[in-house]
Amino acid sequence: MSKPKTKQWIIDCVRYWETRIDETDLGVDFAEAHERCWRCGLKTKYLQKCHIIPKSLKGKDTPDNTIPLCCFCHDHMPDVRGNSEVWRWIKHTLEDFPLARFYNIELRPLMGLKMSGIDLLDLAVDEADLFLRQCERYVRHSSSHFNQSHGGQGIKPETWSWIFRKSYAKVLKARLK
Numbered sequence: 001m002s003k004p005k006t007k008q009w010i011i012d013c014v015r016y017w018e019t020r021i022d023e024t025d026l027g028v029d030f031a032e033a034h035e036r037c038w039r040c041g042l043k044t045k046y047l048q049k050c051h052i053i054p055k056s057l058k059g060k061d062t063p064d065n066t067i068p069l070c071c072f073c074h075d076h077m078p079d080v081r082g083n084s085e086v087w088r089w090i091k092h093t094l095e096d097f098p099l100a101r102f103y104n105i106e107l108r109p110l111m112g113l114k115m116s117g118i119d120l121l122d123l124a125v126d127e128a129d130l131f132l133r134q135c136e137r138y139v140r141h142s143s144s145h146f147n148q149s150h151g152g153q154g155i156k157p158e159t160w161s162w163i164f165r166k167s168y169a170k171v172l173k174a175r176l177k
């Protein structure tokens with residue numbers, strides 16, 4: 001089977017933006033911008049055509065108003081008339097989650113960790129070990145979700161937050177013993 005052809009709108013979009021924005025502000029390098037979400041770097045065949053200024057606000061369906069995102073990021077994208085807000089949003093995400101700049105690190109657990117308010121740097125090495133084992137356990141007590149608004153199959157940030165809080169509570173309990 002031949003490799004699926006990259007959609008023309010994505011090619012046009014990369015061609016337009018690669019000379020106009022700094023890739024270090026994005027979740028992808030332009031070399032891979034045809035196949036990954038520009039915000040979270042997720043590799044997916046289902047990149048969505050997202051409008052920087054929404055069509056409902058008379059945004060155009062042209063490369064200068066288009067950006068490929070995964071459906072999870074699409075759902076979180078700001079819908080405003082200002083055309084710099086989307087770029088600010090992406091840059092800000094990466095400042096919050098610097099690890100997301102490296103590929104294959106999912107943004108959702110990192111968002112969940114932020115929601116949980118837990119600082120992993122508080123953990124001693126053996127505690128970190130216990131924490132990870134507990135996370136594995138609580139992942140089995142949670143579920144991924146097939147849902148457009150959560151980027152297809154995946155554990156939601158809200159679920160990750162629960163997993164981290166439950167696991168952290170176990171660490172605190174062990175500390176008291």
Ligand SMILES: [Zn+2]
Nearest residue numbers: 037040070073
């Ligand atoms: Zn994404």
